[in-house]
Amino acid sequence: MIKFKINDKEVQARSGWTVLETARQYGIEIPTLCFHESVASSGACRLCMVELREENWSKLVASCIYPVSEGINVYTETERVQNVRRWIFEMLLSECPSSKEVKEMAKKYGVFKTRFPVQNPNESCMLCGLCTRVCEEVVGLSAIATLDRGVHKKVGAPFLRPTEVCVACGCCVTICPTNAMRSRIDSVRSNTKMQLAKAA
Amino acid sequence: MPKENVAIKSENWRLNSHKDLNDLQKDIIESRDPNRLEVVVCHGTGCIANGSPKVSSAIRESLLGAGINVKLMPGIKTTGCHGFCSRGPLVIVRPHGFFYQRVTPKDAEEIVKKTLMEKQPVERLLYKNPKTGKTILTEKEIPFYSLQERIVLHNIGKVDPTDIKDSIASGGYQALAKALCSMSPEQVVKEVEKSGLRGRGGAGFPTGRKWRSALKAIEKKGYPAYVVVNGDEGDPGAFMDRTIMEGDPHAVLEGLIIGAYAIGAKQGYLYVRAEYPLAIKHLEIAMEQAREYGLLGENILNTGFSFDARINRGAGAFVCGESTALFTSIEGKAGNPRPKYVRSVEEGLWGKPTVLNNVETWANIPLVIEKGADWYSKIGVPKSTGTKVFSLVGKVNNVGLVEVPMGIPLVKIIEDIGGGVIGGENFKAVQTGGPSGGCIPYSLKDTPVDFDSLTKVGSMMGSGGMIVMDKHDCVVDIGRYFLRFLEEESCGKCIPCRLGLIRMRKILDGFSSGTGTKQDIDDLISLSQALQDGALCALGSSAPNPILTTLKYFNNEYLSHIENHKCPAGVCKELITYSINADKCTGCRSCARQCPKQCISGDKKKPHVINTENCIRCGICMETCKFEAVIVS
Known part of the structure; x- marks a missing residue:
């Protein structure tokens, strides 16, 4: 067993555990959006940042991927952590304003409104990548992936064209933390035979 | 694989020992006449864009046409970038060392006639020191070069990068032979540790320590392990790595093979961005030639050590210069970085121990091994040893590539080597380290340029971009x-x-x-x-x-x-207004003719007026005016 401290409280973890797993084991709340037990963590949403403190230095790490080690001092509610969290929530409120889940979680952490203009009021996807990871790791198909990069990044089938690779299992819809995939799945799934029959 | 430059394939080329290499070096040097005239034409990407291939072919033509009656035909050599890019295309005539700048194809005839036949310099093509007004004959006397300490770049501008013999003649692969034949991998790592060499890619992580932790990771996880060259140089205005890869690909390769020997890797990768076609071509030729000479591939120098490398081309993403993104890119996935809580020396390429170093770092390795860590650590300052190559760009007179010892004051690079800001004023700020670096103001001009001092003032060394800004930059x-x-x-x-x-x-x-x-x-x-x-x-x-x-x-x-809603530098379009100083305006109407919105009015020979309502603040009038009558406020 590995012993370390979260918020000055002694905790124990098995080797190979992450800080987030340990914290949840002890009922210490750390918000996450891109984390799910059934797929590998990617550390993309950065909401789970925690501060590691030693005597003369401190740094922020993503708790969902940071492996525990003996004697570390983890703090989950420091000023720096809250600063990162607050900005992420504010940016998400303007970027995917139609997501109820994001709104509620932001409220819980004290962010009620955003200073940024809303881009698209119907957007609810925040590109956490859970859908693509579940399609690759659990379903084993990789029918969808993230396309493009930076601010142009989006989720979809290759070239944003419907694909026959998709078996319409619905895993991506189930795992989506903001229900964004529900409206997108139709643009992914395609059945050429059916379409041909229709056309004929 | 480009074949045109490759010598005839023959088993006889293979070098089987350090002695073979020394003999070959001696043979090559002896077979050359030291008094043979040689015209060296810079073929760096910058000079090529400026028309240096036309210059070299014009010189070749006039040489053939001149019917020179000397015993030995002068040779024409195309080399990598000489660094003095603002003066390109550059031509140097050896052995005299006459340094000609801004040469055009029209000058070829005069160079051939005067310099090659009569051995006299062509006055008008020589470099004139703008400060003293004196004409300078040779490269060595030009302050831009004389104040530098070119050790990593020592071969660039001297050797033909597409000819391994040229490299070997000037001491290439000696370090590799020394490492393989007379040093153990442990000794190599120790030497690199002792040299204090720090990664030239940006963060400045000690290279020796990186190699040591790779060895530890290999002990734990076993082989395979990989060595990787990071040639994905993407900072705006930076071209250090490109120049090294184009001008001295063998140095990079030699460093990589030594690194592979140190950690026992069998496979290496050179990740070069596809926007550097010349660098890729020269590296490909270099690798092909090294294989033929038995310096790369199976059983290198007959020591039993085998190592091969391949080139991976980056598809143009800046983020792929980040180590983990680079690995995912080589693995064939989208170049997204991975969280780095487990370091890449432990879990790098395909999850295996990997040593990734920047092009310039690899090019430093042969120097460390050949001349020794003691020699190397004497250059620079205690915590940042060696030299650093900077690409000096922006509002500076001598735009180009400079190599200076670490710890040199910033102002010395800009004022003495760079020739100061265009227009003669003090610089306003210097951006070091590319988009991730910081702006250093003139008040901190004496900051020593080394890893720790730059970090202290809020900037960073980065990969070595240095953008000089003047008062017209906002x-x-x-x-x-x-x-x-x-x-x-x-x-x-x-x-x-x-x-x-x-x-x-x-x-x-x-x-x-x-x-x-x-x-x-x-x-x-x-x-x-x-x-x-x-x-x-x-x-x-x-x-x-x-x-x-x-x-x-x-x-x-x-x-x-x-x-105040004012842009002091006069750059932010929505905060500035253009107007005409009636005292200076001669009424020539040239600004009025150029104005795309036709909002400048006024009769001939009478001061003009700009209608600010229609003005789109394009600044064309200011550029057009020869009398500096257009002012921005």
């Missing part, structure tokens, strides 16, 4: 430029970087259009902090550096944008 505009660049280049995986950069840029947009508030500055600082703490990789976490340093050193300029 810090808000510079910040916008870099943020826009990074915003486009962010991979988009983590939220702080994907959404934060565009938000930061929009705040700056507000400043430059006069709608910013003081609250915005506080927001900017707080958001920058969130990015530094929260972003997944160094692209996002270092992106606020230019903003934070300019906020620190040029706070007044920000305030002037916010409070």
